[in-house]
Amino acid sequence: MEANQVNETATVYLTTGKDIPKTKPSEYLFAFQLTKGRIAESLVQELLSIEGYEVTRFGLENLYPGFSKKIRDNKDQTAKSVRYCPDLFLRNPCNGQVNYAEVKYRTNGRFYFSKAKHQFYEERFPNCFFFFVNPTNIYCIPFAELRERKTIDCNKSDEFLLKHTTDFDLRAESIEHFERFVSTFFNEEFLKQSSGIQSSTK
Numbered sequence: 001m002e003a004n005q006v007n008e009t010a011t012v013y014l015t016t017g018k019d020i021p022k023t024k025p026s027e028y029l030f031a032f033q034l035t036k037g038r039i040a041e042s043l044v045q046e047l048l049s050i051e052g053y054e055v056t057r058f059g060l061e062n063l064y065p066g067f068s069k070k071i072r073d074n075k076d077q078t079a080k081s082v083r084y085c086p087d088l089f090l091r092n093p094c095n096g097q098v099n100y101a102e103v104k105y106r107t108n109g110r111f112y113f114s115k116a117k118h119q120f121y122e123e124r125f126p127n128c129f130f131f132f133v134n135p136t137n138i139y140c141i142p143f144a145e146l147r148e149r150k151t152i153d154c155n156k157s158d159e160f161l162l163k164h165t166t167d168f169d170l171r172a173e174s175i176e177h178f179e180r181f182v183s184t185f186f187n188e189e190f191l192k193q194s195s196g197i198q199s200s201t202k
Helices: 025-048 059-063 068-069 078-083 115-124 143-150 173-184 189-198
Strands: 054-057 086-091 098-105 111-113 129-133 139-143 151-153
Touching: 025 054, 025 086, 025 098, 025 129, 025 139, 025 173, 054 098, 078 115, 115 143, 129 143, 139 173, 143 151
Parallel strands: 098 129
Antiparallel strands: 054 086, 086 098, 111 151, 129 139
C-alpha cells in the first residue's frame, strides 16, 4: 500500500432492500411505535435543554441504536435490565443535581408499571422521573409516586401536569410552547392514521 493511501474501514452489508426476507407486520408496528416514542423523547429533551438543563441521551435505543429490536423478545434478566434503562440523563447546572428521566408516549394517557420494571427501578433508579406525553399535554411523575400507584391515568388528574411540577425549574411559557408542539405532532389526523396503521399491522 502506498504511503499516502488512506486505510479506511470497510462497511459490510449482509443484504439490503429486495434481498431482505419479507418483513413481518409486527416489525413495521414495532418501528412505528419506536418512532412515536422518539418524537416524545425529543420534545422533552428539547424542552429541558431550552430551560437550561444539560441533557444527555441515555437508554438502550440511544446508546445502542437498533439493538432493542434484537432483544425485545428476550426474557433473560440481563436483556430486561438493558431494555429498562431510562432515556435521559439530566443535570441542573445551577446546583449540580442530576436525575434520570424516562419518557413515554401514551395516546390514552394511561400507564401501567409492571412488577419487573418496578423492581428494576426500585433497585437501580429510585430517583428517576417519568415524563408522559399524550396528544395534548406533558406530565411529570417521580418514581416515588409510581411506586405507590403502579397505574397512572393522566386523564383523570391534573396534579401531574408538567406545569404543576416543583421538581424542575421550568418557565410556564416554554411548557405551553412544547405542549403546542405535542398537539402538532400528535394531532387528530395523526391519531386517525395511527389507529389505521396499528389495525393493518396486527
